[in-house]
Amino acid sequence: MCLIGLGKVLLHRRIARIIESESLFVKPRAERIVRTVPSVNSVGFLQAIDEIQPSVILLAGCRIVKPEVLARVTCPVLNYHAGITPQHRGMNGGYWALANRDSTNFGATVHVVDAGVDTGEVVAQVRGEPSGDDNIMTYAYRLAAISRQMCVDAIEDALAGRLESRKQGGNSRQWFHPTIWSYVWTGVTKGIW
Structure with a gap:
């Protein structure tokens, strides 16, 4: 994780070009109200939910939601996952x-949040291709670009009561950050950085 952080610093120009060329927003728009909470599992999160009374929640990049927190939320809770589930959870x-030479599954998923790690029923998925100069530090930005409309559509479907989810088949595996040695080996032997 430290190396990914360092890589993002070193590749900040490349990341900035992706953000600009894809018109990505990396900060909330000024007119949006932002409530900062320490964690999705915090009392502050539950207080914010009680006050706001949302019709849908879309999570992105947060910790696993504890079952007792999920039980308190009455609206649909969705998660944006930068990967295709169930094959590439985590x-x-x-x-x-x-x-893993599974380039047809370079994509992103919106799924219903359950007690597992990216195991909820799938609402939508989108697949795409990385650019030739993308790498582990830029894939998340590329995936954000190809999946933003999917996220908007999922929220709109939830708000309109049209949300449909389905269990996905296929091998299910949870992945973690690669070790530095496996990352270098994969880069050298497969050209995947």
């Missing part, structure tokens, strides 16, 4: 798809 889904 961390760096796009990277692992490519590293």
